[in-house]
Amino acid sequence: xxxxxxxxxxxxxxxxxxxxxxxxxxxxxxxxxxxxxxxxxxxxxxxxxxxxxxxxxxxxxxxxxxxxxxxxxxxxxxxxxxxxxxxxxxxxxxxxxxxxxxxxxxxxxxxxxxxxxxxxxxxxxxxxxxxxxxxxxxxxxxxxxxxxxxxxxxxxxxxxxxxxxxxxxxxxxxxxxxxxxxxxxxxxxxxxxxxxxxxxxxxxxxxxxxxxxxxxxxxxxxxxxxxxxxxxxxxxxxxxxxxxxxxxxxxxxxxxxxxxxxxxxxxxxxxxxxxxxxxxxxxxxxxxxxxxxxxxxxxxxxxxxxxxxxxxx
Ligand SMILES: Cc1cc2nc3c(=O)[nH]c(=O)nc-3n(C[C@H](O)[C@H](O)[C@H](O)COP(=O)(O)O)c2cc1C
Numbered sequence: 001x002x003x004x005x006x007x008x009x010x011x012x013x014x015x016x017x018x019x020x021x022x023x024x025x026x027x028x029x030x031x032x033x034x035x036x037x038x039x040x041x042x043x044x045x046x047x048x049x050x051x052x053x054x055x056x057x058x059x060x061x062x063x064x065x066x067x068x069x070x071x072x073x074x075x076x077x078x079x080x081x082x083x084x085x086x087x088x089x090x091x092x093x094x095x096x097x098x099x100x101x102x103x104x105x106x107x108x109x110x111x112x113x114x115x116x117x118x119x120x121x122x123x124x125x126x127x128x129x130x131x132x133x134x135x136x137x138x139x140x141x142x143x144x145x146x147x148x149x150x151x152x153x154x155x156x157x158x159x160x161x162x163x164x165x166x167x168x169x170x171x172x173x174x175x176x177x178x179x180x181x182x183x184x185x186x187x188x189x190x191x192x193x194x195x196x197x198x199x200x201x202x203x204x205x206x207x208x209x210x211x212x213x214x215x216x217x218x219x220x221x222x223x224x225x226x227x228x229x230x231x232x233x234x235x236x237x238x239x240x241x242x243x244x245x246x247x248x249x250x251x252x253x254x255x256x257x258x259x260x261x262x263x264x265x266x267x268x269x270x271x272x273x274x275x276x277x278x279x280x281x282x283x284x285x286x287x288x289x290x291x292x293x294x295x296x297x298x299x300x301x302x303x304x305x306x307x308x309x310x311x312x313x
Pocket of ligand 1: 005
């Protein structure tokens with residue numbers, strides 16, 4: 001199973017729809033969603049982040065936080081909205097979240113992690129609940145931490161082969177993912193295991209799955225290197241025709257404008273410029289010029305104009 005990783009400010013419904021139209025994964029995740037913001041007093045603030053289209057299925061909503069009542073409430077709402085599953089973030093290493101005992105901070109408080117898992121199951125009794133985590137906080141503690149999580153019998157468990165302290169720096173350690181699969185075989189054979197970290201192509205995906213024994217592989221940053229990373233055949237994104245490349249980016253910008261209607265900053269779109277454009281022979285000047293625009297209309301007009309390469313104008 002090929003899975004698009006949850007990525008904050010990246011995998012919103014806009015990007016999921018674009019990826020779905022180019023080369024869809026087998027499973028989508030939302031960005032991480034703060035469980036307390038599901039409270040009705042926050043009204044519409046959460047609403048747009050929660051919407052999805054049928055083309056983005058199957059889709060798992062990922063939540064984070066450390067209050068069980070919030071988890072029950074959030075899970076109930078996600079079930080009602082028709083999500084296919086709920087995932088709990090126990091891996092984000094952002095220091096201010098870890099300090100608050102959220103995300104990777106839960107590695108230090110396994111009992112709390114178990115309570116949150118139970119709360120999500122209670123809120124959404126008909127949905128599978130999964131967990132995404134790392135192999136430890138400061139040092140690998142796969143046996144203890146992953147072993148503990150498997151005792152909870154989650155529907156699925158995603159293991160990112162790094163500690164929280166490692167952030168995204170050293171190469172992901174897939175031997176720890178392999179160890180996690182062995183623990184699963186012993187402790188919770190029904191749990192679907194997903195490996196994550198540094199996968200950027202179909203051949204790497206196949207090799208990692210074969211070596212570790214996971215049923216699923218999750219790809220995050222690899223999508224920026226090849227927007228077609230989930231394709232079954234054909235050429236990578238860098239080999240696509242100029243018009244296809246520019247049209248896809250224009251479609252993304254246009255959908256961002258109509259979907260978010262100003263609720264999300266225009267500037268987040270610039271994060272995608274390299275991913276779309278890096279195969280163009282004149283990538284550098286197009287990229288640099290694109291950075292000068294600060295609204296949807298002018299960036300789209302510039303990209304339309306860029307369909308004609310400079311030396312043919
Ligand atoms: C921009 C960005 C945002 C991310 N946001 C989330 C998130 O919301 N939830 C989560 O579980 N992981 C998040 N991650 C971590 C990824 O899901 C993934 O675990 C990590 O990037 C390692 O996989 P990769 O090497 O394939 O990128 C994020 C990563 C990036 C680069």
